[in-house]
Amino acid sequence: MNFTETFLNADVMLRVLPMLVVGLKNTVLLAISIIVCGSIFGVVLSIMRLFAPKPISLLAIGLIDIFRALPILVVLVLIYYALPFFGIRLSSFVSTVIALSLVLSAFTAEVFRAGIEGIPSGQTEAARALGMHFPLILWKIVLPQALRIATPPHTSNCVAIAKDTSLASVVAMPDLLKQATDAQALTANPSPLIAAAIIYLVILWPMVRLVAYFERRMSRAPR
Structure with missing residues (x-):
């Protein structure tokens, strides 16, 4: 067999296409669930780290450091294979969502922490002087600006996850x-592995270009 028949066999790819479509649906559902859950929890962790009382802030720092340091595979294996020893049995889908969401949330928290700390403190002080409560300051002033700063690196993290x-x-x-x-x-x-690689490329390459677009916009944005 030559290279094309071995790695780019169109007949084989077409024969297994229904299997790959099922896998693609599961992958897309996984990715969406992980990105949504990880992003929300990451923003919450970031707020806890920066604004919560010290015990809660230290807890948030510990969670962020642990899940940034642990390999994803280790987290996934522990959740799926170790939790049943404590009477907690989760499906492979739920285990994957939890494991990857925890890791993404740790990186999201650091990205948003940098974004929040990049906002001039005079803005929040002025808002307090106007009588605005902290939750409103966070929602109306801090988070929108932090989101703009954090979007490029966060999008890159989402592509990686x-x-x-x-x-x-x-x-x-x-x-x-x-x-x-x-x-x-x-x-x-x-050939099915090559077909899967092509599908990953088709889906993720636009997201990679989206990261580059956000980075260009940020570099042109007024400081």
Whole structure:
């Protein structure tokens, strides 16, 4: 067999396409769930770290440091395989969402912390002088500006975590990579893996370009 028949076999790719479509649906659902949950929890962690009483702030710092330091695969394996020893059994989908959301939230918290700290303190002081309460200051003044600053790095983190959904195959989640691996075993041909790689590229490349677009906008934005 030549290179094309081995790695780019169109007949094999078409034969396993239904399997890959199922895996793609699961991967997209995973990525959306992780990005939404991780982003929200990350912003909450950032606020806890910066504005909560010291015990809560230290707890937030500990969570951020732990999940930034631990490899994603370790977090996923612990949640899926270790929690059943404590009577907690989660599906592969839920385990993956929790594990990757925790990791994304840690990086999101740091990104938003930098964004919040980049806002001149005079703005919040002026808002307090006008009688605005802290939650309103946070919602109307701090978070909108922090979001603008944090969007490029946060988008980059989201692209990275979307790729890391492939780790779900470790816990038998039928995501795109798992389906491609099973298809490779069924057909005795690596073409399904190449097809999966092409699908990842088609989906994630626009997101990579979106990161570059946000970075260009930020570099032109007035300080």
